[in-house]
Amino acid sequence: MATYTIKILNNAQANKSYVAFMAQPVVTSNGGTVPVYTNAWATFENITDGGWDSVVYTQSTYAYWSQAAAQLSPTTIIDSGGTKQVNTATTDTVAFTNTGATGFGPITSPGTAQNGSFSITTTTDFTPANNFVLGLASSNGSLIPSPVASFAALPNEIYNITPVVKFYVADQLYQAGQVIDYSSTSNQIATIDFTGLPQTTATVVQAANGAFSVTYS
Template sequence: MATYTIRVLNSSGFTKSYVLFMQPPQVTSTGGQPVVYTNAWVTFGSIRPGSNDTVTYTDETYAYWATATLPIAPGTTMGQGGVAAVDTSKNDSVPFVGSGAIGFGTVAAGGAMSGSYRIIATNDFNASNGYLFGLARPGNVPGIPSPVATFLAEPNDTFNVTPVINFYVADGAYTAGQVIDYTVASTNAGAVSFTGRAQTSAVVTQNPDGSFTTQYF
């Protein structure tokens, strides 16, 4: 399993907080194409000028469920939730039970599209439960996956999730798991992608003019 490191270097001249987030995955369902929301994956609080902070993570992938107060929008935080480790190389499938012992059932290989996993929702809940599904990855706290993308769960439906392994660093103070506006946050962000690279470490620097540059090592 590959291990990656992203270091955020603050050369802006001001004390800044930063957030690391991912490009939203491609999500399709039996009923259509759900709206996918981006979560603050890793947060870096109050980095002083000339200082840096680092996150080291693996390429582990998790199916994610949670509750939230609807409607979901930028600023929404996640409530109770859970994860199930999935393998996109095996196109894993995982059922979700919405009543009684709420959560994911046993993960089984196969069923999802290539490079994806799928969540199979039963018909034992409805919109009033406020359930959310999504994608999670290891984040700020080792061993505890953090949501990186979220969409509304619908009963009696199947959701195919294809991760897009592109990352962004933007300045701003967020709570880990909080829904952010991807369109706005990614506009002036530093981009990181290890796809097709031999390097597994990157330094994202915010420059004095506010722009970002990325170097790989």
């Protein structure tokens, strides 16, 4: 399993905070369209001028659940819940339950998800008013995988989640797990895509004019 490193160098001539987030996964369900929210995957607070930091992506994929205090919105921070590591190569399936101990049951592997995906199934033991959230999480170097994308859980559904390994970096202060408000991010955003590349490190540099550049090595 390949690992990828994203380095962020601040040459903006001022202290800056940065957020790295991933492209939204493709999420479908038997019930129809699924509104998906992007979470801040990795955050870098107050990098000084000339300073740099990095994060490693390991391709480890996790199904995650949480119970939000309110409906999902750009103010929502996912900071509790549970995860299960899943394998998209074996189309793993995991069931979420609110009966007894709330959380995921055992992984079914091989599962019934589509190729390159994993799936989460729900039953009829909760209602939308419970504000349960499901989604995709990934390791960002912390002991706890960080949410990458979230959607409101509905009962009696089969959700198919297909990760998209593409990254973005913006100069914005967020908390890991927080839903990103695209309208408040800067106009300049760096795009990192390792697809088809032999390189495994991307260096993102923000210049004094605020523009980003990305090089691979």
